[in-house]
Amino acid sequence: MKRIQSKFVTIKDIAEKAGVSPNTVSRALNSRPDISQSTKSRILKIAQEMGYVRNAYATILKSNxxxxxxxxxxxxxxxxxxxxxxxxxxxxxxxxxxxxxxxxxxxxxxxxxxxxxxxxxxxxxxxxxxxxxxxxxxxxxxxxxxxxxxxxxxxxxxxxxxxxxDEVKGGYMATKYLLEKGCKKVKMITDQLYNSASLGRLEGYRKALQEKGVPFCEENVKLCHHIHEGYHVQAGYDKVIEMLQGKEEFDGIFCYNDLIAYGVIKALKENGFRIPEDVSVVGYDDITFSRLIEPQLTTIKVKxxxxxxxxxxxxxxxxxxxxxxxxxxxxxxxxxxxxxxx
Amino acid sequence: MKRIQSKFVTIKDIAEKAGVSPNTVSRALNSRPDISQSTKSRILKIAQEMGYVRNAYATILKSNxxxxxxxxxxxxxxxxxxxxxxxxxxxxxxxxxxxxxxxxxxxxxxxxxxxxxxxxxxxxxxxxxxxxxxxxxxxxxxxxxxxxxxxxxxxxxxxxxxxxxDEVKGGYMATKYLLEKGCKKVKMITDQLYNSASLGRLEGYRKALQEKGVPFCEENVKLCHHIHEGYHVQAGYDKVIEMLQGKEEFDGIFCYNDLIAYGVIKALKENGFRIPEDVSVVGYDDITFSRLIEPQLTTIKVKxxxxxxxxxxxxxxxxxxxxxxxxxxxxxxxxxxxxxxx
DNA sequence: ATTTGTTCCGTTAACGTTAACGGTAATAAA
DNA sequence: TTTATTACCGTTAACGTTAACGGAACAAAT
CATH class of the missing domain: 3.40.50.2300 (Response regulator)
Known part of the structure; x- marks a missing residue:
């Protein structure tokens, strides 16, 4: 790469120096036929010396x-x-x-x-x-x-x-797991309810409850409104604190994703709950860190x-x-x- | 955005339809002077209708x-x-x-x-x-x-x-902290030693040792050779296992970064060590997850x-x-x- | 009436690259 | 020797956009 007054060397510059037409230079650079081996190598050498770097914008504009x-x-x-x-x-x-x-x-x-x-x-x-x-x-x-x-x-x-x-299946498996583990009051902490991921997981949650004969309660679904990116952990933490202050009872929490689960676990631990003895937590996604936190997170693995x-x-x-x-x-x-x- | 046979509408197409020159269209689109308000809005309307999308490659090629x-x-x-x-x-x-x-x-x-x-x-x-x-x-x-x-x-x-x-300071503070906490045998787990980060942290490590009158031992510095990206945790884990198999003794570990520290902590816990009672661990970087793992990681915060x-x-x-x-x-x-x- | 200025628009050329075509010279085939 | 073929290279134009220039039309100033 060489530049003269911050302008790059063009094919024309090379052509001039080599005493050939610009098109011939193009032929050499793109190793096309219709060029002799000798001129080709001569041009490539000059291009190298002059520090030629192709202009992608010109190429793309031309070739589309x-x-x-x-x-x-x-x-x-x-x-x-x-x-x-x-x-x-x-x-x-x-x-x-x-x-x-x-x-x-x-x-x-x-x-x-x-x-x-x-x-x-x-x-x-x-x-x-x-x-x-x-x-x-x-x-x-x-x-x-x-x-x-x-x-x-x-x-x-x-x-x-x-x-x-398969979000429904994920929500279903997570909730079913909690119920079969003996949880009586399973909360779900999720975010916006207008996308298929939230809706599907919620549907799975309801399906599992129904199958086990547990009535669905609107209040058990906790919505985190518009989580600012990077603050899922905080959102999960806040929701648990909110639930505790509201004196709500629960022994299982199904979280929309692992990050929320991290916050949930943090809040629970800080408030003296044992996991999973007092409260069981299930996450979603299975990101790398979920096997590193304490306790290691039970979760739904997504491909x-x-x-x-x-x-x-x-x-x-x-x-x-x-x-x-x-x-x-x-x-x-x-x-x-x-x-x-x- | 509209395309005719997957070709985008050009300024020329608009010009033709509007009965003006391409340059006038350009003037309208870029809200330059030298154009009447009436023709401008007329052209913009046509451009909108035709689904015009500027070709960045042409613009950039021209403007540089x-x-x-x-x-x-x-x-x-x-x-x-x-x-x-x-x-x-x-x-x-x-x-x-x-x-x-x-x-x-x-x-x-x-x-x-x-x-x-x-x-x-x-x-x-x-x-x-x-x-x-x-x-x-x-x-x-x-x-x-x-x-x-x-x-x-x-x-x-x-x-x-x-x-x-300030890598030297980071390495120094981490090591000094471990020593002042009472650690007698402080290991350092790092990766390649040919960059300034590793070298600086190592220098800080040595500086702290020297200051506290602890002799520096080459064997206490553990090198993870060419950690494949995404495998820092595993590398830290493996190093500890290796050290344990080699019957090496240590009560403090300074890790090149938090990810390695996660692996170190995992290995230690699995092998019955209490943290920080038996072994103290210090990481580097202070990434988000470091306050979520158990125990919460002591580390060097980088801006x-x-x-x-x-x-x-x-x-x-x-x-x-x-x-x-x-x-x-x-x-x-x-x-x-x-x-x-x- | 002439000059000056302003507004608005068209023409031309250029950014760097390359495809299409044409042309020349040398070589092979008739 | 003539013709066809090949190898090699140059010319031209185009991709889509825009800057620079020029010119027509009209209004305002002298």
């Missing part, structure tokens, strides 16, 4: 292929998302695709803005982790058959590719890496499909109960 | 400003890095800069490749977290005064902007967010500097001992 996808998630530092992202990254690298990742922080306006930026950058497709109540921003994309795959959430109404976990890996595969299929089909693919990933000590 | 920086780290899912990244992201958003992030996984070849890609994408500057033994790949960048800031590591030899923690935030500021200064100066900035961040229960 970016080999880039966009990924929009709410918080890539969240262990769940970062694990899924690894799957995406792996799959993308295998197909030699670039990734532009953006963190919406769960804010709809950011999501809108990011989508616009990604389209301006002519990404071939988008992987979106829906986190909002509204999906207006992607309505047109779907309508126009722009390659897009929704990850981790299910949107019934639309005809769009999706990959997500995070697979979710990311498969999501890219689905998107790739869309991108490389000859014609845009009207039918969409929905992939459901199985979940698993991991019994530990909580 | 990308407002983009590249960030290369080894593993953005590592809590330490993701925290630093948040600082970068915040600062970048404030200046309306885009970020291209790449995970090298600590592999030199990846780093080389990524730098090339970033240059092709004409980033205005690069934030690099050096993880390798060799720095050859950035030598030319530095020589050519390409805006670059090294984050988290110190490279003495070169004249390059750097921001890093992660600030590191990222400041790193961008330094890079921004370089980018916007009128002329490339030969002098470089080195910023050292203070560290802090957080005493908890380990």
């Amino acid at each position: 292929v970016t080999n880039t996808i966009g990924v929009i998630m709410s918080d890539s530092s969240n262990p769940f998302f970062s694990e899924v992202f690894k799957g995406i990254d792996k799959a993308a690298q295998e197909k030699d695709y670039q990734i532009i990742i953006m963190n919406s922080e769960g804010v709809y306006e950011n999501e809108e803005r990011f989508i616009k930026t990604l389209l301006e950058r002519r990404v071939d497709g988008i992987l979106l982790f829906p986190m909002q109540e509204s999906y207006e921003d992607i309505r047109e994309l779907v309508k126009e058959h722009f390659p897009i795959v929704l990850v981790g959430r299910e949107i019934d109404e639309w005809n769009v590719d999706e990959i997500f976990s 995070k890496f697979e979710m990311g890996y498969e999501a890219f595969q689905m998107l790739y299929k869309r991108i490389t499909a000859k014609k845009s089909s009207n039918s969409s693919t929905r992939k459901v990933l199985d979940v698993e109960l991991i019994v530990r000590n909580s | 400003v990308t407002n983009t920086i590249g960030v290369i780290m080894s593993d953005s899912s590592n809590p330490f890095f993701s925290e630093v990244f948040k600082g970068i992201d915040k600062a970048a958003q404030e200046k309306d800069y885009q970020i291209i992030i790449m995970n090298s996984e600590g592999v030199y070849e990846n780093e080389e490749r990524f730098i090339k890609t970033l240059l092709e994408r004409r980033v205005d500057g690069i934030l690099l977290f050096p993880m390798q033994e060799s720095y050859e790949d950035i030598r030319e960048l530095v020589k050519e005064h390409f805006p670059i800031v090294l984050v988290g590591r110190e490279i003495d030899e070169w004249n390059v902007d750097e921001i890093f923690s 992660k967010f600030e590191m990222g935030y400041e790193a961008f500021q330094m890079l921004y200064k370089r980018i916007t500097a009128k002329k490339s100066s030969n002098s470089s900035t080195r910023k050292v961040l203070d560290v802090e001992l957080i005493v908890r229960n380990s």
Whole structure:
């Protein structure tokens, strides 16, 4: 890399120095036919010496292929998302695709803005982790058959590719486990109730209760309203304190995710509860740290890496499909109960 | 967004429909002077209807400003890095800069490749977290005064902007704490010894020993060779098992980072050691989870967010500097001992 | 009436790269 | 010798956008 007054060397500069046409230089750099071996190596040498670096913008503008996808998630530092992202990254690298990742922080306006930026950058497709109540921003994309795959959430109404976990089964298994362990009063701590993950897990919760003949009580479902990204732990902690202050009774808690469970466990321990003797706790996701905390967290294992890996595969299929089909693919990933000590 | 046979609408298409020149459309879209209000709104309406999305590649090629920086780290899912990244992201958003992030996984070849890609994408500057033994790949960048800031590591030899923690102080405080707590045999578990972080912390370790009159023993420093990203916990765990099998005696362990400490604590607990009664453990970084594990981890707090935030500021200064100066900035961040229960 | 200025829009060229086409010289085939 | 073939390279134009310049039309000032 060399620059003259912070301007990069162009193909034209090389051509001039080598005494050939710009196109010949292009031929040499892209190892195309129609060029002699001698001039080719001579040009490559000069290019090397001059510190030539291809201008991706010119190339892409000309060729119209970016080999880039966009990924929009709410918080890539969240262990769940970062694990899924690894799957995406792996799959993308295998197909030699670039990734532009953006963190919406769960804010709809950011999501809108990011989508616009990604389209301006002519990404071939988008992987979106829906986190909002509204999906207006992607309505047109779907309508126009722009390659897009929704990850981790299910949107019934639309005809769009999706990959997500069997949330009902997860909620069911978690709750059933608590009930069969002897818990009589099982609370559920969840966040927003407008997405398929929360709703599915809640449905599983109800299903398990019903199966065991336990009446469902609205008050046992605790909603954490709009958890600011990075504050799930705090939200779980606060909810327990709130419940204790309200003198509510419980001997089992099913948490929307592991991070909330961490906060729950912290609050319980600080208030003298033994886990699992006094209160049993079940999390969701099975992120790395869940086997490191004390007690080790019983949780629902989600196939995070697979979710990311498969999501890219689905998107790739869309991108490389000859014609845009009207039918969409929905992939459901199985979940698993991991019994530990909580 | 609308496309005709997966081709986007161009400014020319709009011009044709509106019966004006392409340049007039450009004027309307970029709200420049030299255009009447009536035609402007008319064009904007048509553009809206046709679903126009600006082609960033054409704009950038013409204007030559990308407002983009590249960030290369080894593993953005590592809590330490993701925290630093948040600082970068915040600062970048404030200046309306885009970020291209790449995970090298600590592999030199990846780093080389990524730098090339970033240059092709004409980033205005690069934030690099050096993880390798060799720095050859950035030598030319530095020589050519390409805006670059090294984050988290110190490279003495070169004249390059750097921001890093006071590693010697961190290692010193951690070790001193263990010694003053009464530990007689303090081990240190670290990783590669060729970067400034490891070396600095080791120097601090030695300094504290010396100050307390404890002889330094080479065997007390345990090296984890080439920890694969994401396996720090396992590495710490393995080292303790190894030490126990070797019948080594110790009552204090200073870990290179919190993740290693987690593994150390897990191994100790599994083998019946009480923490901190039998063995005291001190980590490094103070990532979020360190106050959630049992026992809560005593550690050295590093200003992660600030590191990222400041790193961008330094890079921004370089980018916007009128002329490339030969002098470089080195910023050292203070560290802090957080005493908890380990 | 002439000059000056202003408003608004079109024309041209350029950013860096590359595909399509054409042309020249040398070589092989007739 | 003539023709066809091949190897190699240059010319031109285009990708989508925008800066620089120019010019027409009209209003205001002299």
